[in-house]
Amino acid sequence: MESWKLKLKGNWNEVKGKIKQKYSNITDDDLLYEEGKDDELLGKIQQKIGQTKEEVKKWIESL
Numbered sequence: 001m002e003s004w005k006l007k008l009k010g011n012w013n014e015v016k017g018k019i020k021q022k023y024s025n026i027t028d029d030d031l032l033y034e035e036g037k038d039d040e041l042l043g044k045i046q047q048k049i050g051q052t053k054e055e056v057k058k059w060i061e062s063l
Contacts, residue, residue: 004060005038018063023049
């Protein structure tokens with residue numbers, strides 16, 4: 001499993017808080033995490049912040 005997915009599963013509340021701190025335009029609805037829908041969540045974040053999926057994955061891994 002990719003490390004960014006492990007980060008989401010293990011520390012989701014912490015990761016969610018850091019995302020909301022950095023990007024105030026991302027809402028709780030955008031960050032609804034459901035098991036198995038990692039790519040959908042990634043796509044929502046990507047649309048809101050205007051970065052590629054790879055950039056979002058690397059940023060999540062660095063949190």
